[in-house]
Amino acid sequence: MRRFEGKVAIVTGGASGLGLxxxxxxVAEGASxxxxxxxxxxxxxxxxxxxxxxxxxxxxxxxxxxAARMVRFAVERFGRLDVLxxxxxxxxxxxxxxxxxxxxxxxxxxxxxFAVNARGAMLGCKHAIPALRDGGGGAIVNTASVSAFTGExxxxxxxxxxxxLLALTRHVASMHxxxxxxxNAVAPGLMLTPLALERLSARxxxxxxxxxxxxxxxxxxxxxxxxxxxxxxxxxCITGQTYLVDAGTLAxxxxxxxxxxxxxxxxxxxxx
Numbered sequence: 001m002r003r004f005e006g007k008v009a010i011v012t013g014g015a016s017g018l019g020l021x022x023x024x025x026x027v028a029e030g031a032s033x034x035x036x037x038x039x040x041x042x043x044x045x046x047x048x049x050x051x052x053x054x055x056x057x058x059x060x061x062x063x064x065x066x067a068a069r070m071v072r073f074a075v076e077r078f079g080r081l082d083v084l085x086x087x088x089x090x091x092x093x094x095x096x097x098x099x100x101x102x103x104x105x106x107x108x109x110x111x112x113x114f115a116v117n118a119r120g121a122m123l124g125c126k127h128a129i130p131a132l133r134d135g136g137g138g139a140i141v142n143t144a145s146v147s148a149f150t151g152e153x154x155x156x157x158x159x160x161x162x163x164x165l166l167a168l169t170r171h172v173a174s175m176h177x178x179x180x181x182x183x184n185a186v187a188p189g190l191m192l193t194p195l196a197l198e199r200l201s202a203r204x205x206x207x208x209x210x211x212x213x214x215x216x217x218x219x220x221x222x223x224x225x226x227x228x229x230x231x232x233x234x235x236x237c238i239t240g241q242t243y244l245v246d247a248g249t250l251a252x253x254x255x256x257x258x259x260x261x262x263x264x265x266x267x268x269x270x271x272x
Contacts, residue, residue, distance in 0.1 A: 003232045005030035008078040010070060012061050012124060013088035015042035017193040018143060018227070021220035022085055025228045027053045031083070034074040036061070038088070061088045061120030064127075071127040081131035083231045086124045086165075087143040090116035090158075091195065099157045110157045117161035118168070125172050129181060137180025139231040142169050144187040146246045162187070166242050173240030182239035184230045189246025190217045210261035213248025 009026050013019040014035035023033045027050045035050075036059040037043040043056035057073045059066045074081050090096060095112045099105075121142050132138035147159035148166055165185055172183040190196065190208045200208075208217060223245050229235055230243070244250060 002030040003228075003234070004083075007031045007082040008034075008074055008080050009083035009085065009231070010034045010036055010074050010081065010124070010128065011085045011087060012036045012059065012070075012120065013143075014085075015039050015046045015056075017195060018188070018191065018220045018223050019085070019087040020046055021224035022087065022227050023050060023054060025221075025224050026083070026231075027051070029228070032078040034070065034077065036070050036088070059088075061086075061124060062115035064123050067120070067123035068127045070124075071131055075131050080135045081128060082135055082138040084124055084128040084132070084138070084140045085143070085227060085231070086121035086140065088116060088120055089143065096155070096158060099155045101154065102156050105156065113157040114161050114164070117158070118164040121165055121168060125168070125183070129172075129176055129179070132181050133176075133179045138182075139235070140172060140181065140183040141227050141230050142183070142185040143227075144169075144185045144242060146187050146189045146244060146250055148187060149244075149250060169242060170240045177239055182230075182235070184235070184238060184240070185242040186223060186226050186230070187242055187244045187246070188218055188223045189244070189249040191223055191245075192217050192219050206264060207261065210264055211249050212246070213251060217247055218245050 004026055009031050011019045011023045011033055014023045015037035023035055026033050032053045035043045035046050035054055035056050038060055040058035043058065047054040047056040055077050057070055059070045061067060071081065090113050095109055098109045099113060125140060142165045144165045145162040147155060148163040169183050169185040226243055226245055230238065
């Protein structure tokens with residue numbers, strides 16, 4: 001399929017994980033893609049992998065001047081803008097790794113999380129919308145998380161910032177539908193990115209498996225399928241919506257997960 005022939009997209013956090021999977025799909029379907037990432041070297045490597053239809057731009061999405069420059073770069077390099085995928089997130093150990101409970105929360109960690117996850121998406125929308133409007137409309141897809149829908153005992157800043165993206169999505173859709181600009185969000189559960197596989201132990205992966213209804217967790221390509229669909233003409237009448245990609249994690253009562261985990265523990269004891 002060549003649904004994006006002649007179209008131009010920006011993917012933030014595009015040098016790895018979900019962002020890179022989305023960039024690959026968009027290029028394969030004919031789009032030119034600006035790969036925006038804080039890691040300039042990885043962004044350049046990704047652009048080189050994808051060929052002349054891709055270009056790297058070093059961006060701190062939390063800085064307004066960078067967000068504006070990112071949009072200018074895409075328009076000047078490729079001539080227009082049709083798609084924005086707000087995917088960048090603060091997942092480094094210095095922020096995400098210190099994001100625990102509310103009583104222990106460091107204000108700096110909270111602010112740094114919101115600066116990237118929420119303000120970064122807002123700034124992307126703010127500066128991309130005029131360019132999308134100039135081209136006759138377009139699509140924005142925000143990467144949220146199932147964390148926006150649940151309560152846990154850690155990562156309160158991350159979850160709260162992702163919940164903010166749900167409101168941003170609905171408001172942008174409401175404010176700019178008349179401009180033929182659609183805005184939707186995807187909310188992945190566990191996604192087997194290289195970073196997740198590096199950080200999670202075998203025990204943690206088993207715990208996640210017991211929470212799901214389906215045997216396998218999502219891969220970046222699984223989520224990219226939905227992102228690219230929502231950005232495509234096939235989703236022309238979809239806006240203001242959030243779609244979960246969690247292998248059924250939130251589709252059942254917690255008791256199901258508890259029973260599955262207990263069964264897994266029994267099976268483990270029996271095989272020893």
